Amino acid sequence: MTQAIRIENLHKAYRSTVAVEDVSFEVSKGEIFGVVGPNGAGKTTSIECIEGLRQGDRGHISVLGLDPQSQSRELRQRVGVQLQQSALPARIKVWEALDLYASFYDCVVDRQRLLERLDLAEKSEASFAKLSGGQKQRLFIALALLNDPDLVFLDELTTGLDPQSRRSMWDLVLEIRDQGKTVLLTTHFMEEAERLCDRLAIMDHGRIVALDSPSNLIQKFGSESRITFSTEESCSSALEGIRGIGKLIRQGDRMVVQGHGDQLIGDVVNALTTNGISFRDLRTEQSNLEDVFLTLTGKEIRD
Amino acid sequence: MRGLSKLTWTELKLFLREPMAAFFTLAFPLMLLFLFGGIYGNRPAAIFGGLGMVDVSVPAYTAMIIGSSGLLSLGIAIASYRETGVLKRLKATPIRPQTILAAQVAVIYVMTILGMGLLIVAGRLVYGLRFGGNALSVFVAFTASAMCVFSLGFVLASLAPTARAAQVAGMVIFYPMIFLSGATIPRETLPEAVRQYSRLLPLTHVVTLLRGLWAGGSWNNYVMEISVLAGTAIVAVLISIKTFRWE
Numbered sequence: 001m002t003q004a005i006r007i008e009n010l011h012k013a014y015r016s017t018v019a020v021e022d023v024s025f026e027v028s029k030g031e032i033f034g035v036v037g038p039n040g041a042g043k044t045t046s047i048e049c050i051e052g053l054r055q056g057d058r059g060h061i062s063v064l065g066l067d068p069q070s071q072s073r074e075l076r077q078r079v080g081v082q083l084q085q086s087a088l089p090a091r092i093k094v095w096e097a098l099d100l101y102a103s104f105y106d107c108v109v110d111r112q113r114l115l116e117r118l119d120l121a122e123k124s125e126a127s128f129a130k131l132s133g134g135q136k137q138r139l140f141i142a143l144a145l146l147n148d149p150d151l152v153f154l155d156e157l158t159t160g161l162d163p164q165s166r167r168s169m170w171d172l173v174l175e176i177r178d179q180g181k182t183v184l185l186t187t188h189f190m191e192e193a194e195r196l197c198d199r200l201a202i203m204d205h206g207r208i209v210a211l212d213s214p215s216n217l218i219q220k221f222g223s224e225s226r227i228t229f230s231t232e233e234s235c236s237s238a239l240e241g242i243r244g245i246g247k248l249i250r251q252g253d254r255m256v257v258q259g260h261g262d263q264l265i266g267d268v269v270n271a272l273t274t275n276g277i278s279f280r281d282l283r284t285e286q287s288n289l290e291d292v293f294l295t296l297t298g299k300e301i302r303d
Numbered sequence: 304m305r306g307l308s309k310l311t312w313t314e315l316k317l318f319l320r321e322p323m324a325a326f327f328t329l330a331f332p333l334m335l336l337f338l339f340g341g342i343y344g345n346r347p348a349a350i351f352g353g354l355g356m357v358d359v360s361v362p363a364y365t366a367m368i369i370g371s372s373g374l375l376s377l378g379i380a381i382a383s384y385r386e387t388g389v390l391k392r393l394k395a396t397p398i399r400p401q402t403i404l405a406a407q408v409a410v411i412y413v414m415t416i417l418g419m420g421l422l423i424v425a426g427r428l429v430y431g432l433r434f435g436g437n438a439l440s441v442f443v444a445f446t447a448s449a450m451c452v453f454s455l456g457f458v459l460a461s462l463a464p465t466a467r468a469a470q471v472a473g474m475v476i477f478y479p480m481i482f483l484s485g486a487t488i489p490r491e492t493l494p495e496a497v498r499q500y501s502r503l504l505p506l507t508h509v510v511t512l513l514r515g516l517w518a519g520g521s522w523n524n525y526v527m528e529i530s531v532l533a534g535t536a537i538v539a540v541l542i543s544i545k546t547f548r549w550e
Binding site for chain 2: 051053073074076077081083085086087088089091092096099100101103104105140143
């Protein structure tokens, strides 16, 4: 079996609000799969149905070959969970939390090494309430990794963290995947999804609107790329006729070239050099997942 | 089982780190004992059927501890664990949901026993506390009463949307209840009209049962109290099962 998770036609509504509508996807073993979308898109509801914390109204879910509802205890021995909104008792110490959670699992990893890897060894005696946001998040990851899980769920792992802590979280997630574990994460940061995910599903209004690797999504749905450079010479005639070329805009001594296609940059540079046009400071701006999201949903993801 | 004992042990440590809860369960009843014991002593008095103030106060204060444990500590603890997401995180582990709640009850029960133990030891050493009943009977009645009041705490935790709401509701119920039920001031000293009204309060029946068995009364004399407490517990458990939320 190469699939860690298989979801078919998941539906979930809260009273009259439909949170998740006809969601299907598969997560392969050993990959980082991301569910991305704006707040309220149905990401957390989906992931919590997969974790077995919620029950979908319709649809079928299989996680590591198990049913998250009827085989929840067996499943929870083998998965690690970091929830979007959860806490530990304010006065519990870091080591006590690990000690307590270790007692729930049949087999656990070496706790001291885990604390060291997550840079929490010095905080062992600190109580939960005294930890910083990043430290709390690292403790939740420690709890999620305590049972050496095959599959790790990370729900909005970096929300509320400063950019530096966010980047160190990213390294951690890649490290988890490199140990052979499967990761299912949700995020509303497109940069995070682009950096971490092998494949991702973009969700909006409870539905998946696109599913592929970040680079394929950008290729398929990304808008034009832009090439800018400085030159005093006129170059419009040299560039016209290049395949995929779009608008040419002159802004003082800066030229802005818009267009499509993988060969665009090469062709532009080639045309400039063969025509003997000197240029400086050439930059390209690729479209990213933000642009993909904008194209797919017609709105910005920022909350 | 390992999960339950570790969770109970951890929660016990956490309880003792929470000054307010520990104060009401352990220190406050002792303060009352020394206050009223200091004023009235423990001489036999006709109004208490030949017993002293301390003799009737120790089982009554025990009822008060049961009340503060169940209506304040337990309800607030569970409501705040739900509000902050502690319960949800625990539920994402292989531990059974019932075990999580059982550990909470176990901790509060142990603390209530400890509170009662301190009262008995202090009453005995300082005021020569008299005991005319059967220790096992009293302990059984104590446990049954505790479970009844704890189930009311679960109702509070189930219905209160936030920890703050559980605290306010708990206090609104707790304070009139301990004064009217005879858990602080002996009911004999209250006006008849108030005593009539106090029969509506479950804690009144806890006080009557504990004081009666403490003084050597027979279970047969307390069928009404036992029925009221059992009925209260059944209704409370049913409401809790219907309305309890994990998040």
